[in-house]
Amino acid sequence: MKPAGSTDPLPAIIDKGGLQVLIDALIGGGFTVIAPRLTDGVIALDTITSVDHLPAGATDEQEAGYYRVHDGGGGRLFDYATTPQGWKRYLYPPEERLWQAKREGAGFAIVEERAPVPRYAFLGVRACDLRAIGILDAVFDHGRSAEPRYVARRDQALIIGVNCTRAGSTCFCTSMGTGPAVGTGADLVLTEFGDDAAPALLVEARSPAGRKVFARLGGRQAAAEDIEAADAAVAKAATMVTRHMATDAAAILKRNLEHREWAKVAQRCLGCANCTLVCPTCFCGSVEDTTDLTGATAARWRRWDSCFTSDFSYIHGGSIRRSGASRYRQWMTHKLSHWWQQFGSSGCVGCGRCITWCPVGIDITEQVRRIKDSEGGPH
Amino acid sequence: MARAKKPKLAVWKFASCDGCQLSLLDCEDELLAVAANVDIAHFPEATRAVIAGPYDLSLVEGSITTPDDAERIHKIRRRSKRLITIGACATAGGIQALRNFARIDDYINYVYARPEYIDTLAKSTPIHDHVWVDFELRGCPIDRFQLVEVINAFLNERRPNIPRYSQCVECKRSGAVCVMVSRGTLCLGPVTQAGCGNLCPPLGRGCYGCFGPMEAPNTMSLAGWFREKDTSADAVRDLFRTFNAGAAPFRKESEAHEQR
Structure with a gap:
């Protein structure tokens, strides 16, 4: 799981309390933490301040034209597939005023928008969604035609990926080569594994910004068995994928x-x-x-x-x-x-x-x- | 910046509940700005003062249901440079277009003690069946922000920003969760024009279709999905037969589920 020659520290093992330490560190660092949260009967992205805002024990059932949340009991925080909408709405909001113009005599003056750029920490970004952010980067951060608002928000965003340990029935990441393991672009990556009632979280730091937060996390250093168990949980998710896109x-x-x-x-x-x-x-x-x-x-x-x-x-x-x-x-x-x-x-x-x-x-x-x-x- | 010569605005009522013209009085903050930029020349619901025509902008509420009204709308059209219909009655015949699916005499005999006094047409029809309409503003009732937008566009000689796409676009932009997919609620959102201000789905209710058919409504697919999910033919018919029962795509879909 640790690429050769990387300067990343060895993964750590934290529990729910350790995740709260992470959330506190992010908020202390000026981030608004966005994460999956049970809202209106769905697990949707929302602002959180506590680990208790994560949908512990919740699972989702997805089919074509069908979505329901079930309480699976247990203490897993990430035991569901994709949220109804992705992270796009935070980086590229549904509605945005670009500029204003005020009439001045026969002409007009342009008033630029100077809204402060939000500083987001995205907690729980799935492999497919991280790849999607990578695709949006290619679209919006594109030389002369860059979209400055997107780029400003993206530059400030911290991404905490979560490896999927369960696949939904509408998932087909394996045939797109995007999941279930989180690829490049995340600052930190979590894998939830082990006991259903009190699962452990394996944390990997994958960027300078991620290592900075990682250093404050505590927990214990992951043993070889932990890494093996986490890898096995992700590998199992891949076998749960039932839908496939034709490769060509x-x-x-x-x-x-x-x-x-x-x-x-x-x-x-x-x-x-x-x-x-x-x-x-x-x-x-x-x-x-x-x-x-x-x-x-x-x-x-x-x-x-x-x-x-x-x-x-x-x-x-x-x-x-x-x-x-x-x-x-x-x-x-x-x-x-x-x-x-x-x-x-x-x-x-x-x-x-x-x-x-x-x-x-x-x-x-x-x-x-x-x-x-x-x-x-x-x- | 008030205009030197203000356009004359008239508001006209046909068969309707007055809710749409009330939306204009409901504009609150914007109402003062509207009143400062137009001369309200004929608006009995707001003022007894009447300025003679012709009018630069006529807002027409209500459907045509009597022989007198079928004459009156032509007179109004002749005296109006621009004519905009407001609401489901004026654009689709309104809830009173339910009579179009029945025999008018049955209704009259059932409702009135002295049916012989009633002089009414067999059908409730939208204004565009009778005269040229420059713009149709949807809704039962209309959305006051859309009304101000249409007046605003008229004053500034630009195209009104009134989208014709589905209600789903508004739900997704606002982050509202789809009640059809997440709860199995019957919802007309996918075939209904956006514009109400996203009233029902965020409260967990399906869209009632108050704003009428969207630009390219695939009612057959949506109704077929409802039927597959064990919705009765009567229920599907009734879903399409409310405030916009007379709008052609909704009318045809409701008729397709009529049990004969």
Whole structure:
């Protein structure tokens, strides 16, 4: 688990009390700690100040168009799959005022936005979601076209990953190569293992910022058996993954831009945009100009948008993607296929949110498989 | 900065409950700004003072349900440079469009002691069935922020920021949890236009569809999903048959689940 030649300290073992020490250290360091928390009957991301805010004993059940939380008893703090929404809303908020303009005589003056940049510690980032943040980095931290607000928030964020020790039924990280073990980009990584009532947490420091917090944690040094047990728990999660994305999805979609399946899925697709809004890598927004009644001030807002709305592809003369089929195809081919040309990776991390949170349970892995199967041949 | 020549605003009422025009009086902080920027020329619910037409902007509430009203709306259109309908009655016929699914005489005989005094049309119809409408503001009732936005856009000669996408977009932006997926609650959000200010789902209720059909409503898929989840045909029909029962996509879907 410890890469050769790394300057990272040996992993430590902490318990629930040790996690509180971590949370206190983060808050003391000026961070707002965001973590999974039981809210409105779901395990959603929220601000926490105590280890007791974590959903101890809670598990989730996810299926296409279905999500429920169950109380599994026990003391596990991370025994569930993905939260309804990812970390995107903290780094790239759903709604943001970009600037204002005030009328001055015949002209106008620009008023810049100078809101303080929040300093987030993300506690409990899953492997798929960490990969999603990496993808958003590629999208927004992109040379001349960098999005300064995203970059400012991202630069200040501390990421505490959690290796998955359980997979949900809509998860397919293993076929996207993104999980269940947390990859690069985390400052600290936790693995929960051992006794159900009082599980242990293996902590690894993986960055200078992570090592700084790690030094204050206490706990005991992990023994070889601890590391083995933690590794085994993560390996077990991989075996629990039941959904799979076709490995050659990009190529399959690229050669099937005209396919009867697009029209068929459009009969089911509500065009409601839920899949894109819960997707941790969908980054599309639109800008909207507002005025006050007198026309003395104007403001430009950026809001989350979606390729499923008809205004999104509206240009002079009308919307380009008029049919549900064309909108669904745009989303899926971008996500799985031409994202590679644009950003050098797939846009999908296998988190399964688009499957769980589609109100009518459309399954992106199933859609690819239908097209693939229609091609015939060995697979 | 008040304008030198203020546009004349008129508010007109047809078959309706007055809730939508009340939204204008409900604007509170914004109401003073609206009043400072327009001349309220005809608004009986707010003032007895009447300024003669023509009017720069007419807000029309209510549906057409009587022969007299079917005439009156043409006169109003002729005296209005811009005509905006406000609310589900004016844009879809309102809850009173339930009569469109029944025989009008049955209703009259059932409700009124002296049915012979009643002079009414067989159907409740939206304003756009009768005259050209420049913009339709949805809702039962309308959202006052959207109303101010439409007046604001009119005053500043810009396009109003009134989205036509689904309610789901608002839920997800606000972080509200999907009640359909997390509770199995019947919800019209995926086929309903956003704009109400996200009232029901954050409180754990499904969307009632007060803002009418979204831009491309796939009611058949949503209704099919409800039916698969053991919802009766009657319940699905009734779901689509409320304030926007007369809006074509909702009307067709409700008729598809009519037991004959």
